[in-house]
Amino acid sequence: QVQLAESGGGLVQAGGSLRLSCVASGTIFSLNAMGWYRQAPGKQRELVAMTTSDGESTYGESVKGRFIISREYMKNTVTLQMNSLKPEDTGVYYCRGTRGTGYWGQGTQVTVSS
Numbered sequence: 001q002v003q004l005a006e007s008g009g010g011l012v013q014a015g016g017s018l019r020l021s022c023v024a025s026g027t028i029f030s031l032n033a034m035g036w037y038r039q040a041p042g043k044q045r046e047l048v049a050m051t052t053s054d055g056e057s058t059y060g061e062s063v064k065g066r067f068i069i070s071r072e073y074m075k076n077t078v079t080l081q082m083n084s085l086k087p088e089d090t091g092v093y094y095c096r097g098t099r100g101t102g103y104w105g106q107g108t109q110v111t112v113s114s
Helices: none
Strands: 003-007 010-013 018-025 033-039 046-052 057-059 067-072 077-082 091-099 101-104 108-113
Touching: 003 091, 003 101, 018 033, 018 091, 018 108, 033 067, 033 077, 046 067, 046 077, 057 067, 077 091
Parallel strands: 010 108
Antiparallel strands: 003 018, 018 077, 033 046, 033 091, 046 057, 067 077, 091 101, 091 108
């Protein structure tokens, strides 16, 4: 059973930076795609960034130019560097991985104060 474990959330002031990491365990294979979604209170879960095994990355419109996703395939890890954070980036950030089926991490809280 594949498990995803996030780390790196926390509280930061607007304009600051945070770095999230996610590691997949329970499989000897690289996941096809890994990335991040987030959910703010009262809102639907939305795409933040995903990267595929062929190197293509997709970003949500609201984070383009501020967030950078990177991946280490051999370690089955994905990292999200978040810069120029805004209060509207506040939410629970979930790691997402896919290989035939999809997997979710338990989430890590990111809070950006104004």
